[in-house]
Amino acid sequence: MTTPTSASIATPEQAAIDFTQVLADAFTQREDFFAHAKQHNTDCYRVFHGTVEGANGLNIDRYGDAWLVQSFHETLSEQQLAQISQVLIKHGDFPLVYNDRSQKNSRVANNLVNEAQDYAMSEQVMHENGIAFTTKLRHEGQDPLLFLDMRIGREYVRQHSNNKTVLNLFSYTCGIGTAAAVGGAKRVMNVDFSSFALAAGQKNAALNQVDSVCEFVQSDAFPALRQLAGLPVGGRRNQKLPKFPKLAKATFDLVFLDPPRFAKSAFGVVDLINDYQGLFKPAMLTTKPGGTIVCCNNVAKVERQSWLDSLVRCVEKQGRKVTHFEWLDCHQDFPAFDDNHPLKIVALTIN
Numbered sequence: 184m185t186t187p188t189s190a191s192i193a194t195p196e197q198a199a200i201d202f203t204q205v206l207a208d209a210f211t212q213r214e215d216f217f218a219h220a221k222q223h224n225t226d227c228y229r230v231f232h233g234t235v236e237g238a239n240g241l242n243i244d245r246y247g248d249a250w251l252v253q254s255f256h257e258t259l260s261e262q263q264l265a266q267i268s269q270v271l272i273k274h275g276d277f278p279l280v281y282n283d284r285s286q287k288n289s290r291v292a293n294n295l296v297n298e299a300q301d302y303a304m305s306e307q308v309m310h311e312n313g314i315a316f317t318t319k320l321r322h323e324g325q326d327p328l329l330f331l332d333m334r335i336g337r338e339y340v341r342q343h344s345n346n347k348t349v350l351n352l353f354s355y356t357c358g359i360g361t362a363a364a365v366g367g368a369k370r371v372m373n374v375d376f377s378s379f380a381l382a383a384g385q386k387n388a389a390l391n392q393v394d395s396v397c398e399f400v401q402s403d404a405f406p407a408l409r410q411l412a413g414l415p416v417g418g419r420r421n422q423k424l425p426k427f428p429k430l431a432k433a434t435f436d437l438v439f440l441d442p443p444r445f446a447k448s449a450f451g452v453v454d455l456i457n458d459y460q461g462l463f464k465p466a467m468l469t470t471k472p473g474g475t476i477v478c479c480n481n482v483a484k485v486e487r488q489s490w491l492d493s494l495v496r497c498v499e500k501q502g503r504k505v506t507h508f509e510w511l512d513c514h515q516d517f518p519a520f521d522d523n524h525p526l527k528i529v530a531l532t533i534n
Contacts, residue, residue, distance in 0.1 A: 202263055205237035206230075206270040216515040224313040229331055229516040230274075236518065240285070243267065244331060246318050247309030249302070250279045251327065258283050258293070278302045280320045290325060308390065312338065314365050315390040316358065317383055328356045328383050332526055333441070335511045336477065339530060340439060341366035343475065347436035350374070350411070350469055352404055352462075357384025357397070359439045364393035372398045372435070374407045376448075402428050404442070404462065405450035412468035422449040434471045441479040455482045459490070460497045467498060467533065475532045477511070483525035491529055498533055507532040 209231045210217075220228055226247050233241035240256030250271050252264070259267075259281065268279055280303045283293035295303055303321040309329075310316070314337075316329050340349065340359050345367035351360040354373035361384070363371050371393075375381050381399045388394040400407060406416045406427040413432040418424045427450075442462055446453040451461060463478065470476045480490055487510075495505050511528040519525070 200238050202238065202266045203270055205233075206243070206267065209236050210270075210274060212236075212518075213516060225311050227309040227311055227316070227318070227329065227331060228334075228514075230271075232516070232518055235520060243271070244327070245275070245277075246320060246327060246329075247307050248275070248277045249307065249318075249320060250275070250277050251282065251320050252279060253282045253284055255284050255289060258285050282321070284325070291321065295321070312341070314341075314362060315387070316361070317356075317386045317390065323379055324377075329358050330355070332513050332517045332524075333358065333479075334514055336439070336441070336479070336528055337362035339477065339511050340437065344368040344371075344437060348372075348434075350435040350438045350466075352408065352438070352440050352466060353442050354384060355380045355441075357381070357387055357399070359441070360384065360397055361387045361391060361393065363437070363439075364388060364396050365391050368396060368437075370398070371396055372400060372433075374400045374402055374404060376401065376403050400428060400430070402430075403448050403450050404453075405448070408462065408465040408469065412465040414465055414468070416450070418449050419447075419451060424449055434469055434474070436471055436474045438466050438470045438474070438476040439479075440466045440476060444482055455480050456485060460493065463494060463497055464501070467501065467503070470533060472503075472534050473532070475530055477528065477530045480527045481525060485527065487523075487527045487529075490527060494529070494531060498531070503533050505531050505533055 227245060229244050231243035233239055240254055242253045244251045252267060264281060280299060282291045284291055286292040307318050308315050309318050311334060318328050320327060337358055341362040344363040347368050348370040349363040349368045351357065351371060351373045354360055354375045357373045360371045360373040373384055378401055381401055385399055388397040407430055409416050410430040411433050440462060442453050442455060444455050453462060467476055478494060498505050509530045511530060513524050513526060
């Protein structure tokens with residue numbers, strides 16, 4: 184195993200944590216989950232969710248044949264990394280990549296050396312329910328190329344996409360779109376502003392031989408959505424609008440909406456706390472009667488029932504009706520306090 188080093192000294196709070204014990208407890212809690220994952224050809228998942236399991240801000244994931252350790256509050260010491268490594272090696276003698284993201288904006292702050300750096304920057308392939316995904320644990324962005332807590336969303340879309348058209352908004356590396364295509368979708372449109380993310384999405388589609396049904400649109404979500412919904416493209420006050428790809432009006436059987444917490448562009452503001460409806464309304468208008476829109480909100484303080492009620496009201500204001508809804512709860516490898524996970528996902532069927 185390749186183990187990167189850290190020169191820092193543990194804080195008193197960190198020093199009080201018995202990493203050997205909390206990690207051992209986490210692995211014990213996940214025994215059934217690991218067995219299920221192996222049976223279903225899944226080798227990417229969370230093995231330790233520190234906020235709930237005893238080390239706030241520390242996450243440890245398996246990404247294929249590698250361990251990814253990330254700390255978001257405090258830097259780990261060499262001794263702590265060694266302690267963590269000793270537990271992980273019992274469950275797989277894989278390379279270990281440590282990303283210290285405890286600094287401002289959660290940017291990776293630590294340098295890796297030699298083999299660890301080479302491996303972290305290399306492209307690898309992992310699997311989730313038999314679907315192949317490209318992965319790179321360090322790259323020009325900050326986050327790994329697949330968000331593991333969204334597994335339930337990819338499973339839902341795969342199960343409900345056969346012979347359907349799918350719109351995947353804020354697609355990132357197109358995990359949802361790839362799952363839809365593998366599930367038999369006849370058309371998948373992935374929309375994201377990042378060319379880097381879409382390039383990874385194209386690799387994912389190619390890995391699974393579904394690139395023939397996948398489209399990749401590099402665009403701000405606001406002009407893309409408004410064009411698809413048949414609405415005029417506008418912008419924020421006094422903002423000059425940059426160029427954007429022209430899209431024809433279209434509706435889809437299944438729409439997946441997974442925006443970031445907050446983002447601002449000349450076309451509008453994404454704000455999951457104060458204005459989810461600003462995105463939801465045009466996304467809902469692109470959903471065919473009898474179709475389904477899957478909505479995601481990753482802000483912990485947003486109460487899920489109130490959020491759902493606001494979505495239903497928005498649908499009704501457009502003269503439409505929610506005929507069915509289903510909550511999609513994260514899997515066992517992402518425990519939450521009182522089963523109230525920060526990531527909320529709901530599938531709305533609307534007429």
